[in-house]
Amino acid sequence: MTDTTLLRPDAWQQDGPDRVRLLATRCGRCKTLTFPPAPSCPACWERDQLTIESLPKHGALHSFTIVHTPGTGITAPYAVGLVDYEEGVRVCGRLRGGAHLSVGMPMETIPGSIREGENPLSGWMFQAVTKSPEPL
Template sequence: MKEIVRAWRHIPQRYSLIGSKCSHCGKVFFPKRVLCPECRSKGDLKDIALKGEGKIHSYSVINTPTDDFKLIAPYVVAIVELIEGAKITTQIVDCNSKDVEIGSEVELVFRKIKEEGDDGVISYGYKFKLKE
């Protein structure tokens, strides 16, 4: 039951990129924060809808994954710097890992994250793909 409650509570973060922008220093963060990690200002953070576009800042190709991800290996995990300035760790999908480069432009997509339980409940969330 705890997992169901947690899943429902995290739905806004799974299906949209909502970050925080500090009214004091102007920095943008994802996920949302209540305290600015840059200037330590508290309570001056406003929600901001992130556009879901950016560039690959760094990446790694995972060839030997955990059991949960064996079926999709090899796959790419990257740190993407969004156009608003926030950085996000995400999987890069729908491409050959050899096509991924630092500086490649990417865009938000929604994909299957995992399938849970005997009923096969599918959880979706954000990932990124190379821009065409």
């Protein structure tokens, strides 16, 4: 399975070597927040009253798994997880520090290399707030 949100340039923005922001659309009619940004609100189908908002830097780890069979250009094993934000949005992403992850722990959004080699891909990753980063 490929997470195509990683390939969407409108879903994230790198603000520096250590900082990345995830972007979402806020519906002006029903206030639903949608990640990745969408051309219409999935709750009420509003198309005109949509604004772009940044998600907060921190969320909570909802679940995760360790991947042992990677795609081309990706080194395994690595961790992938779902991070929940207080605003009601859940985001999938790579995780750093897979050996010390636990459900519910606070996570922060960081920039990271998703794939290396001939066709490199950069995007966002998550790492535990309370643990020092470690390679997996």
